[in-house]
Amino acid sequence: MGSLPQTSTSSLSSREGEGAAVPVHVAMIMDGNGRWARSRNLPVAAGHRKGAEAVQDCVRSAIRQGVRYLTLYAFSSENWRRSAEEVGDLTSLLRFYLRHKLNELHEQGVRLRVIGEPERFEGALREELRRAEAKTASNTTLTLTLALSYGGRADIVQAARRLADQVASGTLASSDITEERLDQALQTSDMPDPDLVIRTSGECRLSNFLLWQSAYAELVFMDVLWPDFGEAEFVQALSHFAGRQRRFGGRPA
Template sequence: MSAGPLSSRFSHIPLPQKEGGGNSVPCHVALIMDGNGRWARARGLPVAAGHRQGAEAVQQCVRSAVQHGVRYLTLYAFSSENWRRSSEEIGDLTSLLRFYLRHKLNELHEQGVRLRVIGEPERFDSALRDELTRAEAKTLNNTTLTLTLALSYGGRADIVQAARKLAVRVANGDISTSSIDEAMIDDVLQTADIPDPDLVVRTSGECRLSNFLLWQSAYAELVFLDVLWPDFGEAEFGDVMARYAVRKRRFGGRPQ
């Protein structure tokens, strides 16, 4: 059974209000972290150095989100298409993620951050999967910020798996095809337990979503920055918060 529209499912979350109505702080910010390789190459460094600096930027981003009162932060950490990269780069990325889960988890926990994973974590090695499971379990009851890592994630694949779940329910006679609506699809996406993003940010100057949260971003505000991800810090986070605060979200309605 559908849990109802997102607006009612998450209506208990208090947010700062804009003058004249509307939220001045996005409840959910989603980030496409792009530019690690270009950052490294511009400095004559190996790509792994860019990923390490990018991981430091993630820490700053999480702290900034907490300070600004953001409740949900989703990071496009590894797309389903990233498996096309070299085995060396994939190894660097997974080793770095495993390192930060081992050595930075306590800091996240102390900040009240809940860590969760969407995508296909089963495609990674058992050591990383174990670290992810441990991190999710340790932070399960934290409520300050929900940090979602999209790992081996693709927006189209998410919609496909949702369609398959509903097809099984139709085949079993639990629902009819005519009863399927948007709320029902919401409930079988991997993001069913969090609100849709209010703001999607991409760094590095690219202006596309690259298969990230396609269904969920239907009415998100989009911000594309020229800054490369390793240079994304507190000032840049504050900048996108300021840009969001002056946006007028109409959700298809006429301007007031």
């Protein structure tokens, strides 16, 4: 399996569990479905289906390891540039799992929520997402956030516009705009920042994912393609995290 990591630190504190630091919030950039399929002479849709199975394994692993928040980069704002066929395959797969796997998530105590621009998807899928969020709203074992039609820069822009509207209406002075106020205007304001960001497929970049929120996250880049990502890989990434010294800009102890 492959691996390894660059770094920083994160604005979120991790917990201590069973002798090792456990990240409270893990964010995943799930990359490599297409390459996995092409390497097997399969259609890209087969890679996405196998990748969806890896999502289920990842959720189970997160619960077993004691992670409280798991955020998945399921569909970026840039993914709309892909072929209509591939976008259709992705949205059909999402609809299938909402219909057929939601009860399993609910029984596991998973709360499902969505960030991004779900309004860009067709009405039936938006309604499926709304119902899934409502059904699982009271669950507390794990908060699973799907980033759909999401872009980190767009998230910051909408936060800035929200604050600008408050300044224009006279309810906020521009001098009162702080990092904390902008943070509260982001779509992720009701969750902690990620402790750990994992990207599969060997690529070493954030690709416009949780840019503000990941300012102090630990970053782990793994060579494994997303459809082959399982509990062993998840535990390895957590092990890398546990070995990091997180200083949040301070000097080493």
